[in-house]
Amino acid sequence: MSATQLWLLLRRHASHDRSTSARFTAVLAVIAFAATSAVSLVVVGGLMAFIGRWQAGLKVGDIDPMFYVMLAGFAVLLLLVPLTTLGAAAARLAMARRDARLAALRLAGATTWQVSVITLLDAGLQALVGSLIGVAGYLAVLPIVAQLSFQGRQLSLAELWVGFPLLAATVAAVAAVGVLSAAASLQRVRITPLGVAARVSPPKLSIFRVTGLLVAAAGAYLSVHLMGSLAGLFVVLVFGGFVAIGMAVLNLIGPLVLQVIGRITAGNARSAATLLAGRRIADNPKAAWRSVGGVAIAAFIAGLTSLIGLFADSPHPNNSDQVLITDLTTGGLLTLIIAGVLAAVSTGVMQAGRLIDQRQEYRNLVLAGSDTRTLDRARLRETSIPLIAALGTATASVLVVMVPVIGATAFTAPQVVLLYLGSIAVTAAMVMAGVAATGFVARGLTADLAR
Amino acid sequence: MCAVAIRGWLEDVNISAPRPAPQPPLTHSNDPGVPVGPVLRASALTKTYGVAHAQTHALTGVDLAVGAGESIAIMGHSGSGKTTLLHVLAGVLAPTSGTVTWRGRDLAAMSDADRTKLRRSEFGFVFQSGQLLPELPALENAALPLLLAGIDRSLAMQLARDQLGRLGLAGLEQRRPGELSGGQAQRVAIARALVSDPEVIFADEPTGALDQATGWEVMRALKESAYICGAALVVVTHNPEVAHWCARTITMADGRITHVATQQPSTPELHLVPPPPPPMPNVFGGVSGAAR
Numbered sequence: 001m002s003a004t005q006l007w008l009l010l011r012r013h014a015s016h017d018r019s020t021s022a023r024f025t026a027v028l029a030v031i032a033f034a035a036t037s038a039v040s041l042v043v044v045g046g047l048m049a050f051i052g053r054w055q056a057g058l059k060v061g062d063i064d065p066m067f068y069v070m071l072a073g074f075a076v077l078l079l080l081v082p083l084t085t086l087g088a089a090a091a092r093l094a095m096a097r098r099d100a101r102l103a104a105l106r107l108a109g110a111t112t113w114q115v116s117v118i119t120l121l122d123a124g125l126q127a128l129v130g131s132l133i134g135v136a137g138y139l140a141v142l143p144i145v146a147q148l149s150f151q152g153r154q155l156s157l158a159e160l161w162v163g164f165p166l167l168a169a170t171v172a173a174v175a176a177v178g179v180l181s182a183a184a185s186l187q188r189v190r191i192t193p194l195g196v197a198a199r200v201s202p203p204k205l206s207i208f209r210v211t212g213l214l215v216a217a218a219g220a221y222l223s224v225h226l227m228g229s230l231a232g233l234f235v236v237l238v239f240g241g242f243v244a245i246g247m248a249v250l251n252l253i254g255p256l257v258l259q260v261i262g263r264i265t266a267g268n269a270r271s272a273a274t275l276l277a278g279r280r281i282a283d284n285p286k287a288a289w290r291s292v293g294g295v296a297i298a299a300f301i302a303g304l305t306s307l308i309g310l311f312a313d314s315p316h317p318n319n320s321d322q323v324l325i326t327d328l329t330t331g332g333l334l335t336l337i338i339a340g341v342l343a344a345v346s347t348g349v350m351q352a353g354r355l356i357d358q359r360q361e362y363r364n365l366v367l368a369g370s371d372t373r374t375l376d377r378a379r380l381r382e383t384s385i386p387l388i389a390a391l392g393t394a395t396a397s398v399l400v401v402m403v404p405v406i407g408a409t410a411f412t413a414p415q416v417v418l419l420y421l422g423s424i425a426v427t428a429a430m431v432m433a434g435v436a437a438t439g440f441v442a443r444g445l446t447a448d449l450a451r
Numbered sequence: 452m453c454a455v456a457i458r459g460w461l462e463d464v465n466i467s468a469p470r471p472a473p474q475p476p477l478t479h480s481n482d483p484g485v486p487v488g489p490v491l492r493a494s495a496l497t498k499t500y501g502v503a504h505a506q507t508h509a510l511t512g513v514d515l516a517v518g519a520g521e522s523i524a525i526m527g528h529s530g531s532g533k534t535t536l537l538h539v540l541a542g543v544l545a546p547t548s549g550t551v552t553w554r555g556r557d558l559a560a561m562s563d564a565d566r567t568k569l570r571r572s573e574f575g576f577v578f579q580s581g582q583l584l585p586e587l588p589a590l591e592n593a594a595l596p597l598l599l600a601g602i603d604r605s606l607a608m609q610l611a612r613d614q615l616g617r618l619g620l621a622g623l624e625q626r627r628p629g630e631l632s633g634g635q636a637q638r639v640a641i642a643r644a645l646v647s648d649p650e651v652i653f654a655d656e657p658t659g660a661l662d663q664a665t666g667w668e669v670m671r672a673l674k675e676s677a678y679i680c681g682a683a684l685v686v687v688t689h690n691p692e693v694a695h696w697c698a699r700t701i702t703m704a705d706g707r708i709t710h711v712a713t714q715q716p717s718t719p720e721l722h723l724v725p726p727p728p729p730p731m732p733n734v735f736g737g738v739s740g741a742a743r
Binding site for chain 2: 269270271272275276279280283284358360361364365367368369370371374
C-alpha cells in the first residue's frame with residue numbers, strides 16, 4: 001500500500017473518531033490556524049493600505065506619508081510575537097496528538113517514508129483548512145476594519161484588500177508552519193518511536209527558529225517588492241533589529257519575573273486553585289509569558305501613543321499635528337486590541353491543549369471528588385496572575401515614562417487616560433474570556449463520567 | 452497517622468450522616484466473609500451503555516455490601532464490568548437501575564455536589580496511573596484533597612507530610628512525580644487517598660503499571676494504611692496475587708458476580724504486621740482510625 005493510500009485510509013477512519021480529545025484537538029488546531037491567518041491578513045492589509053497611500057502621494061499637512069508606513073510596519077513587527085505564539089500554539093496542539101499515532105505506526109512496521117508522507121499530508125491539510133477559514137474570517141471583518149479613519153480619511157475596502165497573490169501566500173505560509181511542526185515531530189519519532197510511545201520527550205527540534213527565518217524572509221521580500229526600493233528593507237531591518245532586541249530582553253526578563261511571582265503565589269496560597277495556578281506558572285514560566293508577553297508590549301506601546309494624545313488638546317495644534325496625534329492613539333489602541341485577540345485565542349488554545357494532554361489526571365481529579373469550579377478557577381488564575389502582573393507593569397511603566405513629560409495635563413484630560421485604561425480592561429477581558437472558553441473542553445473531557 | 456482530628460474540619464463541608472460506633476477491621480474478625488456493618492450497599496445494580504440497537508450490559512443485577520474496614524477484590528476479565536461496578540459504587544456513574552446506599556442514604560437521591568463532596572471526604576481513590584499532577588511536588592499532591600475541601604494550608608501540609616512519612620516517603624516531599632519511581636509515585640497516590648481519612652478506598656488496578664516486586668510493596672502499603680485508618684478497601688484487579696491481599700474476592704463475568712471467595716488472613720496478610728498507630732499530635736487530639 002502506498003503512503004498516500006495509507007493516509008487516505010487513516011483519514012477515512014479518523015472521520016469516525018468521535019473521542020473527545022480527538023475532536024477538540026482537531027477543532028482547536030483549526031481555530032488557531034484560522035485566527036493566525038485572519039489576523040495576519042488584516043494586519044498586512046492595513047500595512048498595504050498605508051503603503052498604497054504613500055505610493056499615491058497622499059499627504060496630511062507636511063507629514064511625510066512614509067512616516068505612516070513606518071509606524072504601520074512597527075505595529076506589524078509588534079504583532080509578530082503574539083502571531084508567532086498563536087501559530088506555535090496551533091502547531092504544538094496538532095503535534096501532541098500526532099506523536100502517539102506516529103509512534104504506533106512506526107511500531108506497527110510503517111516505513112519512514114510512509115510515516116513522513118502521512119504526517120506531512122495530515123498536518124498540511126489541517127493547517128490548510130484553518131487558513132482557508134482564516135481567509136473567510138478576513139473577508140468578514142474587512143467591512144469593520146474599513147470603518148477606521150487614518151490620515152483624515154476612512155480606510156476603504158480596496159485599500160485593505162491584499163490581493164490574491166498575498167492571499168495565496170498567506171495560506172501557503174500558514175500551511176508551511178503546520179507542515180514544519182509536523183516535520184519536527186516526525187524527527188522525534190524517527191529517532192525514538194518507543195520514546196514517544198512511552199511519552200518520554202527527547203530534546204525538541206526548535207521549529208520556531210525556522211518559522212522566524214521564514215517570517216524574516218517574507219518581510220524582506222514584501223518590503224523590497226511592495227515599497228519598490230531597498231529603503232523599505234532598510235526600514236524593516238532597523239525597526240526589526242530594534243524590536244528584536246527589545247523582545248529578546250523582555251523574553252529573558254519576563255519569564256524570570258513570572259517564575260518568581262508563581263513561586264510566591266504558590267508559597268502563600270491558601271486555596272487549592274491558587275496553589276495550582278502558582279505551581280503551573282512557576283513550572284512553566286515561559287508558557288505563561290507567551291500568553292501575556294505580547295499583550296504587555298502592545299499595552300506599553302499603546303500607553304505611549306495614547307498619552308501622546310494628550311498633546312492634541314494643546315492650545316495651538318495645527319491640523320496635521322492633530323490628525324497625526326489622533327492616528328497615533330487609534331493605531332496604538334488598535335494594535336493593543338489585535339494583540340489582545342491573538343493572546344485570547346492563543347491562551348485558550350494553549351490551556352485547552354494542556355487540558356487534553358493531562359486529560360487522565362484531570363478526569364481522575366474530578367472522579368476523586370474535586371470540584372470542577374475549583375479547577376476552573378485554577379485555570380483562570382493561572383492566566384489572570386501573569387496578565388495582571390504584565391499589564392500592571394506595562395501601565396506603570398507608561399506612567400513612569402510619560403507623567404514627568406506630560407505632568408498635570410494627564411489630569412486635565414482624563415478622557416485620554418480613561419480610553420487607555422478602558423482598552424486595557426477590554427484586552428484583559430478578552431484574554432480571560434479565551435481562558436473561560438476552555439471550560440467547554442474541561443466539561444467535554446469529563447462528560448461521560450456523569451452519564 | 453489517620454487524621455480523625457480533621458473530621459471537624461471536614462464536617463463543615465460534609466454531607467455525611469453521623470458515623471456509627473467504631474468497627475474493627477473486618478480482616479481481623481473471626482469470619483472475614485461476612486461484612487460487619489456495611490457502609491456501602493449495592494442492590495440489584497444494572498448499568499447499560501449505548502442505544503437500543505447496540506446496547507452493552509456492563510452490570511446485570513449486582514448485589515454487594517462493603518463492610519466497615521473490609522477488604523474486597525473485584526476480579527474479572529477485561530469488559531467483565533469490574534471498573535463500572537467500582538465507578539457506580541463510588542457514585543461516579545449512575546446505575547441504570549438498582550440502588551447504591553451510603554450509610555443508608557441513596558446516592559441517586561443526593562445532588563451532584565453532595566456526591567462530589569462524598570467522594571472527596573469519605574472515599575479515597577488510587578488509580579493505575581495519571582493521578583498525580585506533574586507540576587505539584589509530592590507533598591502538595593498528597594495534600595490536595597484537603598486543600599480542595601477548604602482545610603487550612605498548614606494543617607493540610609502537616610497531615611500530608613505525616614502520611615507520606617508513614618509510607619516511607621520522608622525526604623521526598625519536594626520531589627515532582629516525574630522525579631519519583633513508579634512505586635514511590637503510587638505510594639504518594641496512596642497518601643493522597645488516605646489523607647482525608649476516608650471510610651472507603653477504591654483502587655483501580657493499583658499495581659497495573661508496576662513490576663511484581665514493586666507491586667507487592669505498593670499493595671502492602673495500601674493494605675497496611677487502610678488497616679491503620681480502619682478504612683474499607685475495594686480493589687479492582689485482574690491479578691490474583693493482588694486479590695490475595697483482600698479478605699473477600701468476587702469474580703465478575705458479563706456484568707454478573709459469578710463467584711465469591713473468602714480467605715482467612717493466612718496469606719500474605721499474615722506477614723503484614725502493621726505498626727502501631729502513631730500518636731496523634733497534641734494539636735489535633737483524637738485517636739487513630741484503627742480504633743474508631
